[in-house]
Amino acid sequence: MTTILKLGGSVITDKARExxxxxxxxxxxxxxxxxxxxxxxxxxxxxxxxxxxxxxxGITDTDGTDDAAAVADVHxxxxxxxxxxxxxxxxxxxxxxxxxxxxxAARDGDGDLSLPTGAVERMLxxxxxxxxxxxxxxxxxxxxxxxxxxxxxxxxxxxxxAERVGLCSEVPGVLDADGAVIDRVDRWxxxxxxxxxxxxxxxxxxxxxxVRTLLDLPVPAHVFGPEGVVPFLxxxxxxxxxxxx
Amino acid sequence: MTTILKLGGSVITDKARExxxxxxxxxxxxxxxxxxxxxxxxxxxxxxxxxxxxxxxGITDTDGTDDAAAVADVHxxxxxxxxxxxxxxxxxxxxxxxxxxxxxAARDGDGDLSLPTGAVERMLxxxxxxxxxxxxxxxxxxxxxxxxxxxxxxxxxxxxxAERVGLCSEVPGVLDADGAVIDRVDRWxxxxxxxxxxxxxxxxxxxxxxVRTLLDLPVPAHVFGPEGVVPFLxxxxxxxxxxxx
Numbered sequence: 001m002t003t004i005l006k007l008g009g010s011v012i013t014d015k016a017r018e019x020x021x022x023x024x025x026x027x028x029x030x031x032x033x034x035x036x037x038x039x040x041x042x043x044x045x046x047x048x049x050x051x052x053x054x055x056x057x058g059i060t061d062t063d064g065t066d067d068a069a070a071v072a073d074v075h076x077x078x079x080x081x082x083x084x085x086x087x088x089x090x091x092x093x094x095x096x097x098x099x100x101x102x103x104x105a106a107r108d109g110d111g112d113l114s115l116p117t118g119a120v121e122r123m124l125x126x127x128x129x130x131x132x133x134x135x136x137x138x139x140x141x142x143x144x145x146x147x148x149x150x151x152x153x154x155x156x157x158x159x160x161x162a163e164r165v166g167l168c169s170e171v172p173g174v175l176d177a178d179g180a181v182i183d184r185v186d187r188w189x190x191x192x193x194x195x196x197x198x199x200x201x202x203x204x205x206x207x208x209x210x211v212r213t214l215l216d217l218p219v220p221a222h223v224f225g226p227e228g229v230v231p232f233l234x235x236x237x238x239x240x241x242x243x244x245x
Numbered sequence: 246m247t248t249i250l251k252l253g254g255s256v257i258t259d260k261a262r263e264x265x266x267x268x269x270x271x272x273x274x275x276x277x278x279x280x281x282x283x284x285x286x287x288x289x290x291x292x293x294x295x296x297x298x299x300x301x302x303g304i305t306d307t308d309g310t311d312d313a314a315a316v317a318d319v320h321x322x323x324x325x326x327x328x329x330x331x332x333x334x335x336x337x338x339x340x341x342x343x344x345x346x347x348x349x350a351a352r353d354g355d356g357d358l359s360l361p362t363g364a365v366e367r368m369l370x371x372x373x374x375x376x377x378x379x380x381x382x383x384x385x386x387x388x389x390x391x392x393x394x395x396x397x398x399x400x401x402x403x404x405x406x407a408e409r410v411g412l413c414s415e416v417p418g419v420l421d422a423d424g425a426v427i428d429r430v431d432r433w434x435x436x437x438x439x440x441x442x443x444x445x446x447x448x449x450x451x452x453x454x455x456v457r458t459l460l461d462l463p464v465p466a467h468v469f470g471p472e473g474v475v476p477f478l479x480x481x482x483x484x485x486x487x488x489x490x
Contacts, residue, residue, distance in 0.1 A: 102342065116363060
């Protein structure tokens with residue numbers, strides 16, 4: 001059974017400095033992944049590599065561009081970050097391979113995503129660990145829009161029939177109105193009051209949208225901070241468990 | 246209707262110097278592509294960027310490796326070459342986007358290729374020009390093997406129902422025993438005597454295998470040298486026409 005772990009861009013990049021790794025954050029996550037024996041797919045966001053460039057070009061997950069150079073600019077920032085993640089895993093003896101979604105995915109005119117998983121499944125079958133990254137994706141009628149790591153996770157959770165999904169960001173879980181971690185969310189109504197809208201500085205949306213999406217998944221999802229990666233991969237339930245089905 | 250043009254690695258790289266572009270060769274091809282109005286998919290090989298590395302790691306189109314770092318090494322050489330090709334097209338106002346086949350394709354245990362085309366078709370629909378490159382590809386039971394540009398062309402010719410296929414290499418066409426360009430090949434028997442085996446220095450095979458594969462295609466294919474790119478894209482028939490169906 002496959003486990004999917006998403007590392008938010010904020011965990012592996014320095015949000016304050018464009019195009020700069022958070023070396024410590026990446027090392028902690030890579031160390032944890034290197035300890036795991038399970039069949040794992042890693043997904044990561046764009047952080048300070050991609051968001052400033054997407055913002056500069058005016059590309060979001062719904063607003064696209066026909067400017068191929070702008071698309072390639074965001075894409076090359078993402079592949080640079082992916083290379084760093086894959087390299088950190090190779091340094092620890094993990095058989096990681098990069099998967100870029102611009103090359104495989106597409107959205108229809110309603111923005112619905114198709115993400116074929118033939119390559120990812122073959123990688124898992126051969127003992128490789130696929131590292132799938134947020135990327136521009138071509139969309140009917142819109143040029144190219146942004147495909148977030150969260151959206152990749154929810155697509156892969158279904159298509160790979162994943163057993164567990166973990167989303168690691170800079171916050172320790174879904175927080176209530178007092179800033180405390182909520183252990184478990186079963187229904188949107190339980191958290192609607194505590195969760196605001198999406199974070200305006202992040203082209204991929206904030207916690208409210210994330211929880212709503214995770215509630216729709218057929219598998220349990222866990223939302224945690226960097227300290228949760230090791231326990232999550234060990235089968236524990238750090239942070240918030242979101243289980244809608 | 247879609248036209249597919251493959252630029253052999255020997256046309257756009259300096260075969261004598263590892264990881265070095267043939268700037269003139271790339272400029273000629275990019276200039277020609279920039280003049281075209283047709284719906285076009287560009288495919289390119291690895292040349293001196295990828296072949297020396299694939300050789301060093303012992304990876305061919307049939308011999309694979311489980312070494313993820315070796316796979317990533319060949320892949321990163323290919324993406325660097327792809328970036329150069331895409332950049333040359335952007336410089337000329339062409340809306341090119343890179344497509345990497347490691348992220349999309351897979352081979353089964355018999356070596357048969359699956360190359361989903363959702364992303365490529367969506368790019369064409371949105372007016373982008375997909376630039377698809379030779380790459381490692383994961384294969385059941387073999388780790389990762391090499392996927393050549395020629396193999397990508399034959400797969401896409403079928404799946405995209407292409408109208409015409411052009412293969413540009415450093416030779417002006419399929420040559421007879423005297424070194425003259427054969428105008429047209431309809432059957433393997435016509436050229437079996439003139440064509441030797443595959444070129445031992447090229448992990449992706451030589452002319453004999455190429456002609457055999459092109460004869461199996463349901464669309465006309467044209468084999469020509471760099472001087473044939475402009476006439477091919479103008480609808481002419483430079484070099485050798487291979488038409489088996």
